[in-house]
Amino acid sequence: MKLPTRHPREAAPPGVVGTARVDRRTRTLISRLEPGDIVVLDHLDMDRSTAQRLVDAEVAAVVNASPFVSGRFPNQGPAVLIDAGITLLDGVGPDAFSAVKDGRTLRVHRGEVFSGDDTVATGAVLDRERLEDELAAARGGLGTQLESFTRNSTEYLRHEEDLLLHGAGAPRLGTRIAARPVVVVVPGPDHEAELKGIRRYLREQKPVLVGVDSGADVLLAAGFKPDVVVLSSTTSAEADETRVSARALRGAKDVVVLVDRGDGRSPTDSLERLGVRPLRFETGATAEDAGLMLASLGDASLIVAVGAHANLADFLDRQRGHLASTFLTRLRVGSTLVDARALPALYAGRVRTWHIWLVLLVGLLAVAAAIAVTPVGQQWIDDLRPHINDLFHRVGGFFS
Structure with missing residues (x-):
């Protein structure tokens, strides 16, 4: 076999x-x-x-x-x-x-x-070794990028002067922003962690919520409803319902669509099929910058940016062609802008009633301790001791 x-x-x-x-x-x-x-x-x-x-x-x-x-x-x-x-x-x-x-x-x-x-x-x-060598060589090219940025800033300011200085051309929102905090959510690599870090602030302060592109769905996924949705020209021209959900678009009080200056096209047809009547914003700014600009023009008391650019490396890495837009918008917004990563260290939370009672109790105990070590305090304790002992005996009688 x-x-x-x-x-x-x-x-x-x-x-x-x-x-x-x-x-x-x-x-x-x-x-x-x-x-x-x-x-x-x-x-x-x-x-x-x-x-x-x-x-x-x-x-x-x-x-x-x-x-x-x-x-x-x-x-x-x-x-x-x-x-x-x-x-x-x-x-x-x-x-x-x-x-x-x-x-x-x-x-x-x-x-x-x-x-x-x-x-x-x-x-x-x-691999990592080759990457480190190439990044080291690339750092020498930053000077050229900054020279290009200077030229682009001058050109951008020439086109957007009225908007940056006077707010001319910006749409009038139905959402009330004046004297209220605003949180602008931009899709970025750390937006979920940043949004999670300010949940307490969102619950307590109830700010106006602005979702930029898919940032509107980020808010929905976190359990918050965007008040304003800002769509970039590429988003609206492609397919609004695939990049931003119909639920986010229909639930927002204001939907703003960016249109490049001089562009006569109307990229709002797909939105109108969803029953949304968008506001047209003709500008060369990015959707992120437009969201910050709308909050600033609405006289927001504070603007918190989630997922937005944080430093020069981010600016160059994420939207190099729009660096001038971002830089000049940040200058326009000024001191009202706070990065979401810094907010938890700055915001201590709302003072609650029990916080006040706790402070009063601690204060009373401190005063009592201070009086107790004085001659007058000792006399009070001696006078009250018989009454306190009698009270303890009576209370003990209930359990005997």
């Missing part, structure tokens, strides 16, 4: 294996990602916000037609991906979009992308 022989199982090929998700438009691509996918995109200078969304989608690898770091400035996105253990490959070139088919199984190994046994793309692996 011949016994069956066991053949050794073939070892799996090395590298990262996953389903290909291919799209030049990163925003569209992210919405259809599943855990374990291999992303093929074209995103020069990956920013932190986009990288965090890829991490949240639990992708296995990111194949970039362009460099993750161009050298113009030290962008923050690649470090987020590397920290999450995601394999990075860049510089594969635009031919990858024709060679790689969406939905096919890919394998990424040592700078090569395989579909079956065929090599469909070749690039350079971006």
